[in-house]
Amino acid sequence: MSKTIxxxxxxxxxRIAGRAARVxxxxxxxxxxxxxxxxxxxGFPVTGFDIDAVKVAALNSGGSYIVRxxxxxxxxxQKRGFKATDDYSAIREMDAxxxxxxxxxxxxxxxxxxxxxxxxxxxAPHLREGQLIVLESTTYPxxxxxxxxxxxxxxxxxxxxxxxxxxxxxxxxxxxxxxxxPGNDTVARRxxxxxxxxxxAVAGDLASALYGSIFNRTVPVSSPAAAxxxxxLENIYRCVNIALVNELKQLSHRMGIDIFEVIDAAKTKPFGxxxxxPGPGLGGHCIPIDPFYLSWKAKQFDFRTRFIELAGExxxxxxxxVIEKTTEALNAQRKPLNGSKVLVLGLAYKRDIxxxxxxxxLTIIELLRQRGAEVSYNDPYFPSVGRGRQYDLNMTCTPxxxxxxxxxxxIVTDHSAYHYPQIVTESQLVxxxxxxxxxxxxxxxxxx
Ligand SMILES: NC(=O)c1ccc[n+]([C@@H]2O[C@H](COP(=O)([O-])OP(=O)(O)OC[C@H]3O[C@@H](n4cnc5c(N)ncnc54)[C@H](O)[C@@H]3O)[C@@H](O)[C@H]2O)c1
Numbered sequence: 140m141s142k143t144i145x146x147x148x149x150x151x152x153x154r155i156a157g158r159a160a161r162v163x164x165x166x167x168x169x170x171x172x173x174x175x176x177x178x179x180x181x182g183f184p185v186t187g188f189d190i191d192a193v194k195v196a197a198l199n200s201g202g203s204y205i206v207r208x209x210x211x212x213x214x215x216x217q218k219r220g221f222k223a224t225d226d227y228s229a230i231r232e233m234d235a236x237x238x239x240x241x242x243x244x245x246x247x248x249x250x251x252x253x254x255x256x257x258x259x260x261x262x263a264p265h266l267r268e269g270q271l272i273v274l275e276s277t278t279y280p281x282x283x284x285x286x287x288x289x290x291x292x293x294x295x296x297x298x299x300x301x302x303x304x305x306x307x308x309x310x311x312x313x314x315x316x317x318x319x320x321p322g323n324d325t326v327a328r329r330x331x332x333x334x335x336x337x338x339x340a341v342a343g344d345l346a347s348a349l350y351g352s353i354f355n356r357t358v359p360v361s362s363p364a365a366a367x368x369x370x371x372l373e374n375i376y377r378c379v380n381i382a383l384v385n386e387l388k389q390l391s392h393r394m395g396i397d398i399f400e401v402i403d404a405a406k407t408k409p410f411g412x413x414x415x416x417p418g419p420g421l422g423g424h425c426i427p428i429d430p431f432y433l434s435w436k437a438k439q440f441d442f443r444t445r446f447i448e449l450a451g452e453x454x455x456x457x458x459x460x461v462i463e464k465t466t467e468a469l470n471a472q473r474k475p476l477n478g479s480k481v482l483v484l485g486l487a488y489k490r491d492i493x494x495x496x497x498x499x500x501l502t503i504i505e506l507l508r509q510r511g512a513e514v515s516y517n518d519p520y521f522p523s524v525g526r527g528r529q530y531d532l533n534m535t536c537t538p539x540x541x542x543x544x545x546x547x548x549x550i551v552t553d554h555s556a557y558h559y560p561q562i563v564t565e566s567q568l569v570x571x572x573x574x575x576x577x578x579x580x581x582x583x584x585x586x587x
Contacts, residue, residue, distance in 0.1 A: 147269020148305065148341060151234050155348045158182040162349075163233035165258055167194055167223060169424070169494065170275060170317045171239030172205060177328060179216040181353045186233065187223040198223040206493040206520060207322075230265035235273065235349050238287075239317065242276045243428060243528075250279060250432045252286060259287050263294025270310045271345045274363075275317045277370050277429050279436035283314040283363035284338060303339035311342035314363035315350060316370030321423075322492040332356040336366030374429040375447060380415040381426070382450035385457055388417035392464075392587065399574045399586075419551050419572040420457035420499030422488020427454070427497045458502040462510070464587035465549055465570050472568060474546055477511030482537065482545040484562070485552020486518040490573075493520040495527065500551040505530045515545070519556050542566045550575050 154160040160183060164175040167189040179185045189195055197204050199222060201214040213221070230236060240254035255276055266272070272291065274283050288301045291310070302309035315335045319328065333354040337343025347357045360366050384402070391398040398417060406414040421427040430451065434444040466476045488498035495501065500516070501524075507514045515537040516524070523535045539557075542548060542565040550557075553575035563569050563581050571586045 148345070151269050151271060151345060152348060154234050155345070155352060158352060159184070160234040160349065161186065161232055163188055163230060163236040165189070165236060165238045165262070166240035166254075167198065168239065168241070169205060169321060170319060172208060173319070173328065174237065174239060174317075175221065176208070176212055176216050177353050179219050179221045182219070183352070185216070185221045186229055187221070188225065188227065188230070189223060190225055192225055195223040195225050227261045228265055230262045231267055233270065235271040236262060237273045237275055239275045241424065242278050242432070243424070244431055248431055249435050252278065252282065255282065255287060256290060259290035260294055263291045264296055266291060266295050266299055266310050268299060268308055268310065271313070271342065271349065272310055273313045273315050273346055275315055277316060277374070277425060277432070278367060279371070279432040280364040280367040281436065282367060283312060288312055288338065301338055302341060305341050311337070311339070311345050312363070313337040313342045313346035314366045315346060316366060318373070321494060322489060329354050332358050334358045334360060334366050334369050336360045336363040338363055371429055371433045374425055375433065377415070378421065378426050378430050378454065379446050379450040380413070381417070381421065382453040384415045385417045386453050389460060399577065418457070418499070419461045419503060421454045422496065422498040423494060424496045458499045458506060461503055461549070461572050461587060462506045464585065465507075465547060468568055468570050468585040469547055476507070479512050479546035480544060481507055481512045481514050482542070482548045483514060483516040484548060484550045484557065485554050486516055486521050486524060487552050487554070490553050491555055495521065495524065501527060501530050501532065503549070503551055504532055518552065519554060
């Protein structure tokens with residue numbers, strides 16, 4: 140074995156072991172920024188890359204744009220050497236590069252890999268031998284090998300290739316899915332096991348060594364595709380189970396049964412049951428989107444993913460169910476939805492986070508408006524809301540005073556900052572899509 144070929148791998152191994160490996164994180168959003176801070180906390184020199192100049196400037200001036208990450212954390216990381224940049228030539232200085240860019244759906248509900256391909260084209264010219272490149276963005280099985288690696292190889296002027304074997308020269312590529320659950324502080328990030336699929340054993344070992352420095356457990360799998368599929372299985376499992384419980388909620392409602400009481404009873408079973416909760420619809424950048432990455436890819440194999448399609452159908456219909464129940468609740472008070480004043484409580488797609496992506500509240504507001512309701516909203520995380528992917532709501536947050544002026548207060552997101560007994564006392568009618576008013580006994584509440 141030639142010394143010159145082995146040297147870069149040995150060097151990166153020893154740099155990881157000594158926490159001297161320079162880590163570049165591409166995409167400083169909800170996933171990338173916390174990951175950058177975690178590596179920094181553990182003593183690694185970290186550089187963040189983002190094409191959004193506003194984010195880069197905010198970070199370099201010690202500020203944060205994510206509510207749950209205070210500016211003080213950025214400032215501490217800066218003292219440890221963290222910096223942000225939009226200059227890809229600095230990729231060359233990195234030992235490991237972790238890609239955390241978005242993977243949305245396009246207007247035809249198909250995977251939009253443009254952020255991954257854009258990143259690959261931007262970093263390819265700056266790659267050097269021995270570097271480790273890890274993709275963390277959620278995507279369909281095959282993306283790392285069929286999309287990322289060919290672009291990295293094609294764009295590299297030095298002709299470097301993704302190395303499969305220890306003896307091969309080149310860079311090393313792995314896929315490792317992000318498993319963060321925003322707003323859930325019950326499991327520390329480092330206690331969430333990290334699944335890793337390397338393109339070849341060396342890449343897998345290097346990625347395991349790197350992540351093993353900050354996560355308490357790594358879970359190596361045999362290939363990037365197995366790791367990509369693992370992430371999709373986890374999210375499809377959630378999506379299907381949420382759809383199931385959303386469907387059973389609607390049936391229970393007709394049968395006069397409280398689904399939340401049923402779930403609480405069922406979850407006392409010590410095996411074979413995991414509690415999922417119904418709601419006004421799916422939101423976020425993961426559960427409403429990721430399953431469709433797989434159903435799209437499945438078509439290439441002449442396969443229909445029927446559970447995914449069905450779950451999507453049920454979950455997408457939930458905002459319409461909320462509108463139906465709100466209309467009925469107003470009707471019971473001899474009021475039409477058309478012309479009624481409705482206050483939507485909570486815009487975020489789930490409790491206590493500042494993320495609006497795919498939030499069902501946006502669809503609900505749009506549907507209420509289409510039906511002639513006069514809609515206001517309150518959400519402590521959003522002073523205003525403008526043009527989004529689907530809707531241009533153009534609204535500002537209404538203070539939580541004078542609740543009696545609304546014909547209906549509609550709880551869409553159960554933020555813990557809200558004082559629900561007081562909201563019920565002051566409102567004429569409360570439609571609760573989250574069981575936020577559990578334990579409050581009032582004829583003003585309609586739970587749906
Ligand atoms: N948010 C979550 O809870 C979560 C959880 C698990 C997995 N994921 C996955 O992680 C990935 C990232 O999600 P996110 O929520 O952090 O997205 P995000 O939109 O919050 O952040 C992505 C960042 O990437 C930047 N970016 C886009 N193109 C770029 C490029 N070419 N070069 C550099 N930066 C670029 C954007 O400016 C943005 O700052 C997605 O694939 C998502 O499915 C997200």
